[in-house]
Amino acid sequence: xxxxxxxxxxxxxxxxxxxxxxxxVENVLEWLSSGMTIEDILAxxxxxxxxxxxxxxxxxxxxxxxxxxxxxAA
Numbered sequence: 001x002x003x004x005x006x007x008x009x010x011x012x013x014x015x016x017x018x019x020x021x022x023x024x025v026e027n028v029l030e031w032l033s034s035g036m037t038i039e040d041i042l043a044x045x046x047x048x049x050x051x052x053x054x055x056x057x058x059x060x061x062x063x064x065x066x067x068x069x070x071x072x073a074a
């Protein structure tokens with residue numbers, strides 16, 4: 001995952017991206033959540049690889065690891 005997901009202040013304002021390309025992790029997650037399949041994404045973006053998409057999912061899963069979730073006060 002470390003070589004697939006990169007952060008560079010000169011690319012997309014330092015957001016996590018795929019391999020230094022201008023594909024932010026958040027965009028790929030939005031595509032997947034909208035119903036696009038990995039195959040759909042790969043067909044639309046020829047410079048992406050299956051391993052890139054899997055790295056995005058692994059990155060998001062790692063960010064989701066929390067010890068406890070508490071409600072915010074209203």
